[in-house]
Amino acid sequence: MDKRAPFVFGKLATETEFTNRTQELDYLMQNFRSGINTILISPRRWGKSSLVQKATEKIQSRKIRTCSFDMFNTRSQEEFYEQLSQAVIAATSGKVSEFVETARELIGKFIPKINLAGDQNQEISLSLDWEEIRKDPADILNLAEKIAARKNIKIIICIDEFQNIGNFEHAVDFQKKLRAAWQRHKHVTYCLYGSKRHMMMDVFTKPSMPFYKFGDLMFLEKIKLPDWKKFIVKRFADTQKKITPELAGTIAELCECHPYYTQQLAQQTWLRTKGICNLQNILSAHESISQQLSLLFQMITDDLTTTHVNFLKAVIENQQQLTSKKTIDQYRLGTSANAIRIRKALMDKEIIDDMGRGLFLLDPIYAYWLKTVYFRIHQPQPM
Numbered sequence: 130m131d132k133r134a135p136f137v138f139g140k141l142a143t144e145t146e147f148t149n150r151t152q153e154l155d156y157l158m159q160n161f162r163s164g165i166n167t168i169l170i171s172p173r174r175w176g177k178s179s180l181v182q183k184a185t186e187k188i189q190s191r192k193i194r195t196c197s198f199d200m201f202n203t204r205s206q207e208e209f210y211e212q213l214s215q216a217v218i219a220a221t222s223g224k225v226s227e228f229v230e231t232a233r234e235l236i237g238k239f240i241p242k243i244n245l246a247g248d249q250n251q252e253i254s255l256s257l258d259w260e261e262i263r264k265d266p267a268d269i270l271n272l273a274e275k276i277a278a279r280k281n282i283k284i285i286i287c288i289d290e291f292q293n294i295g296n297f298e299h300a301v302d303f304q305k306k307l308r309a310a311w312q313r314h315k316h317v318t319y320c321l322y323g324s325k326r327h328m329m330m331d332v333f334t335k336p337s338m339p340f341y342k343f344g345d346l347m348f349l350e351k352i353k354l355p356d357w358k359k360f361i362v363k364r365f366a367d368t369q370k371k372i373t374p375e376l377a378g379t380i381a382e383l384c385e386c387h388p389y390y391t392q393q394l395a396q397q398t399w400l401r402t403k404g405i406c407n408l409q410n411i412l413s414a415h416e417s418i419s420q421q422l423s424l425l426f427q428m429i430t431d432d433l434t435t436t437h438v439n440f441l442k443a444v445i446e447n448q449q450q451l452t453s454k455k456t457i458d459q460y461r462l463g464t465s466a467n468a469i470r471i472r473k474a475l476m477d478k479e480i481i482d483d484m485g486r487g488l489f490l491l492d493p494i495y496a497y498w499l500k501t502v503y504f505r506i507h508q509p510q511p512m
């Protein structure tokens with residue numbers, strides 16, 4: 130019997146930790162198969178990376194190769210070119226010797242150094258000659274297409290935290306170059322994703338920007354309540370504990386179905402459950418997570434101005450007319466222009482979002498903490 134807690138958070142959800150997300154998975158794989166570029170956007174920790182990894186794993190074959198890299202700390206064009214060429218060559222070369230050969234043949238003039246770490250899990254890295262690339266980056270940008278055409282395969286390139294491209298020096302010129310090269314690719318499909326919604330939207334939805342209409346825009350939603358219920362019940366049962374579908378639903382609802390937190394609360398509840406889960410197990414786990422994070426929440430809140438905090442209170446109390454005179458007076462938000470500015474500032478800080486259905490706090494535990502600890506609003510207990 131596996132004694133490890135059957136939930137995962139802070140790491141990618143794979144195998145049994147992955148709820149089915151069947152529709153999203155099918156959709157993404159369909160795009161991959163048909164060569165449609167995809168732009169995937171969702172707030173932090175809703176499961177983009179897990180989904181893309183699942184899709185690439187499932188679609189991978191002799192004829193379809195996938196490669197991924199993460200731009201979370203990519204700060205320059207040079208680093209980007211290095212990551213891209215390395216990922217592409219690694220994904221399309223079976224052996225180290227093939228990697229070296231491909232690199233030398235196709236982009237040899239850019240490579241003063243190939244570093245091999247000499248153990249079994251060969252770690253290979255390329256250092257590129259930046260001066261040469263600057264003169265003519267097309268070879269690097271078209272590398273995947275060239276390899277794919279030559280080997281008669283398809284390549285899917287997935288790039289995480291792609292919005293960082295907006296922070297590069299000469300960002301727009303750089304994006305122009307990428308777009309010009311990539312849109313001619315016939316054997317390569319791109320999946321570009323990231324969590325900074327506003328930055329992603331700037332890159333992909335502004336008509337004046339090079340990546341405008343580059344691909345199919347996909348907004349990843351949270352995982353649905355019925356899926357969570359089934360998932361949590363099953364993971365308990367798999368590990369010889371029991372939880373009713375209702376209580377499994379309570380776990381997901383307390384976290385507003387937020388993927389990361391739902392897994393975390395399920396995990397903490399599982400640890401407290403002796404045999405059969407009861408409501409108390411869940412509530413005590415929920416309280417404990419909120420307490421663990423209270424210092425962080427206090428810091429976030431200290432960083433806000435009084436009117437920002439007032440605005441959050443209005444959102445928490447479900448006021449939808451945030452620029453109406455009544456709400457502005459009740460929550461002391463100043464003027465309606467001011468309320469609009471606060472809304473934007475809190476969105477830029479990724480504290481609130483609206484996703485087209487009314488404002489809400491992105492972090493459900495922060496919302497709970499504000500409600501119960503900071504504003505001390507009475508909270509009905511789940512039955």
Ligand SMILES: Nc1ncnc2c1ncn2[C@@H]1O[C@H](COP(=O)(O)OP(=O)(O)OP(=O)(O)O)[C@@H](O)[C@H]1O
Pocket residue numbers: 137138139140141142146147148149150171172173174175176177178179180324352388389390392393
């Ligand atoms: N399909 C899924 N089934 C179950 N849990 C999931 C699923 N996808 C994500 N999660 C949960 O959410 C957490 C965050 O997932 P992931 O890292 O994929 O999100 P992300 O959107 O890429 O986050 P970030 O913005 O931080 O990069 C995972 O550790 C896991 O707990």
Ligand SMILES: [Mg+2]
Pocket residue numbers: 177178179289
């Ligand atoms: Mg991620």
